[in-house]
Amino acid sequence: MSLSRRLHRVQQQPGSFPREHAEAHEDPAPQPSRLQAAAAQQKPSARKRQRSTTTADPENAFRALKGEAAKKLYDRIGARLNDPSLTEEQLHGIVRAELNRVVEEASIPLSSGERQRLNDSVRDDLLGYGPLEPLLEDDSVTEVMVNGPDAIYVERDGRLEPSDARFSSEQHLRLIIERIVSRMGRRIDESTPMVDARLPDGSRVNAIIPPLAFNGSSLTIRKFGKNPHTVQDLLRFGTLTPQMTELLEACVNANLNIIISGGTGTGKTTLLNVLSSFIPNTERIITIEDSVELQLQQEHVVRLESRPPNVEGKGGMVIRDLLRNSLRMRPDRIVVGEVRGGESLDMLQAMNTGHDGSMSTVHANSPRDAISRLEPLVLMAGMDLPLRAIREQIASAVDVIVQLTRLRDGTRRVTAVTEVQGMESDTVTLQDVFLFDYSAGVDASGRFLGRPVSTGIRPRFTERFDDLGITVSPKIFALPQGGTGQ
Numbered sequence: 001m002s003l004s005r006r007l008h009r010v011q012q013q014p015g016s017f018p019r020e021h022a023e024a025h026e027d028p029a030p031q032p033s034r035l036q037a038a039a040a041q042q043k044p045s046a047r048k049r050q051r052s053t054t055t056a057d058p059e060n061a062f063r064a065l066k067g068e069a070a071k072k073l074y075d076r077i078g079a080r081l082n083d084p085s086l087t088e089e090q091l092h093g094i095v096r097a098e099l100n101r102v103v104e105e106a107s108i109p110l111s112s113g114e115r116q117r118l119n120d121s122v123r124d125d126l127l128g129y130g131p132l133e134p135l136l137e138d139d140s141v142t143e144v145m146v147n148g149p150d151a152i153y154v155e156r157d158g159r160l161e162p163s164d165a166r167f168s169s170e171q172h173l174r175l176i177i178e179r180i181v182s183r184m185g186r187r188i189d190e191s192t193p194m195v196d197a198r199l200p201d202g203s204r205v206n207a208i209i210p211p212l213a214f215n216g217s218s219l220t221i222r223k224f225g226k227n228p229h230t231v232q233d234l235l236r237f238g239t240l241t242p243q244m245t246e247l248l249e250a251c252v253n254a255n256l257n258i259i260i261s262g263g264t265g266t267g268k269t270t271l272l273n274v275l276s277s278f279i280p281n282t283e284r285i286i287t288i289e290d291s292v293e294l295q296l297q298q299e300h301v302v303r304l305e306s307r308p309p310n311v312e313g314k315g316g317m318v319i320r321d322l323l324r325n326s327l328r329m330r331p332d333r334i335v336v337g338e339v340r341g342g343e344s345l346d347m348l349q350a351m352n353t354g355h356d357g358s359m360s361t362v363h364a365n366s367p368r369d370a371i372s373r374l375e376p377l378v379l380m381a382g383m384d385l386p387l388r389a390i391r392e393q394i395a396s397a398v399d400v401i402v403q404l405t406r407l408r409d410g411t412r413r414v415t416a417v418t419e420v421q422g423m424e425s426d427t428v429t430l431q432d433v434f435l436f437d438y439s440a441g442v443d444a445s446g447r448f449l450g451r452p453v454s455t456g457i458r459p460r461f462t463e464r465f466d467d468l469g470i471t472v473s474p475k476i477f478a479l480p481q482g483g484t485g486q
């Protein structure tokens with residue numbers, strides 16, 4: 001008899017499948033088991049111990065069975081699960097063999113489909129990411145956010161939505177977090193309650209546990225796109241326009257220094273990756289990141305990643321250390337994932353001293369804001385520089401700022417391409433070349449109808465193009481028909 005039919009029969013017998021079993025899903029904590037319930041069915045006397053009038057659906061029954069199998073398995077082989085000397089394949093082999101033993105001992109006849117499902121689902125919990133597994137496999141999900149065991153949200157098509165997935169308990173969630181973190185050779189506990197890690201596929205993970213996280217452990221996973229967005233994708237999404245792309249490609253070819261500015265999750269890293277794709281294949285590129293995300297396609301790329309200090313607080317290497325080192329590595333281009341500290345000064349200096357064509361991103365809400373953000377970041381380098389000197393550094397180092405914004409409709413758009421022209425008295429002068437046309441309004445579904453349009457002004461940096469023989473169509477600076485779009 002199949003498991004579902006058998007479960008169904010068990011449920012038809014009042015008291016044979018107590019509600020607490022039905023609700024005990026993946027929780028590895030001790031629970032009276034479905035396996036025991038089935039065994040009890042064979043031994044009627046044992047059934048008397050637990051009585052309930054509630055019926056449970058086969059799905060809950062399956063979860064209970066699975067929870068029990070997972071617990072037994074964990075008791076048997078838990079210590080080996082985080083053994084770094086075992087390969088993923090070996091671990092899978094051990095889990096399969098032990099799980100077969102557990103099912104046989106419980107003497108529940110399972111169809112091969114049911115056995116497979118049980119196997120997959122227990123394996124997801126013990127070796128994978130439990131209830132997160134399907135979300136991680138779903139390519140339409142770009143971000144997974146866990147706010148405690150009962151609240152999981154995902155981002156799809158730029159929009160947040162709640163997910164039905166649940167952890168059975170805080171303990172279950174912690175088990176998964178510890179698995180993720182320990183695979184990276186890091187640990188999470190009271191003394192280090194916040195950790196950045198990465199999944200083997202490159203997805204970026206942040207975990208923070210109670211008491212810092214008040215609602216229960218929180219986990220945020222920025223999924224690593226298997227196929228990173230390309231320039232065609234960004235054109236299709238309306239993030240870029242063909243005219244703007246032509247200009248930005250010329251800027252990269254002309255070795256202009258570019259800063260991508262935007263808020264959290266606006267697509268800065270993605271655009272940095274796309275702009276980096278314009279770097280000629282003949283150049284030596286060094287990328288520097290806190291967590292490697294860039295996926296440059298060129299052949300000659302050196303990827304550097306910072307490292308947090310170990311448990312004794314030693315051995316940490318920050319972006320700044322790597323940036324300084326990279327200057328001795330004969331780079332043609334330096335691409336820094338994000339500047340958020342004293343490395344800003346080193347980056348500006350590098351941009352000013354022959355390493356032009358460098359690129360980075362900064363967290364800011366407008367090009368003007370990006371300039372203002374860079375000032376305190378430069379001060380974090382600890383040099384007592386006067387503000388004017390900092391501004392001069394910024395004005396002469398940065399040529400172009402590309403601003404990204406996530407609009408209310410969930411789309412990510414370039415909302416400004418701005419030239420940094422220089423200084424006028426104490427102010428850095430900026431000139432917008434493209435601006436998003438908000439005046440076009442929104443359609444019935446709330447989607448913005450506008451796009452980034454030219455301001456009609458030809459940036460001064462195009463003189464550099466002329467010197468280098470780089471040509472761009474004059475049309476890209478033409479005002480759009482029907483207005484400036486400003």
Ligand SMILES: Nc1ncnc2c1ncn2[C@@H]1O[C@H](COP(=O)(O)OP(=O)(O)OP(=O)(O)O)[C@@H](O)[C@H]1O
Binds near residue numbers: 143223225266269
């Ligand atoms: N132009 C775009 N259109 C739609 N989705 C995008 C776009 N750019 C990036 N995304 C998606 O948005 C998410 C965030 O992208 P990305 O990592 O590039 O943002 P970010 O600004 O670097 O984020 P953070 O501030 O966390 O570093 C990713 O899932 C990515 O696939």
Ligand SMILES: [Mg+2]
Binds near residue numbers: 268269270338
């Ligand atoms: Mg980023």
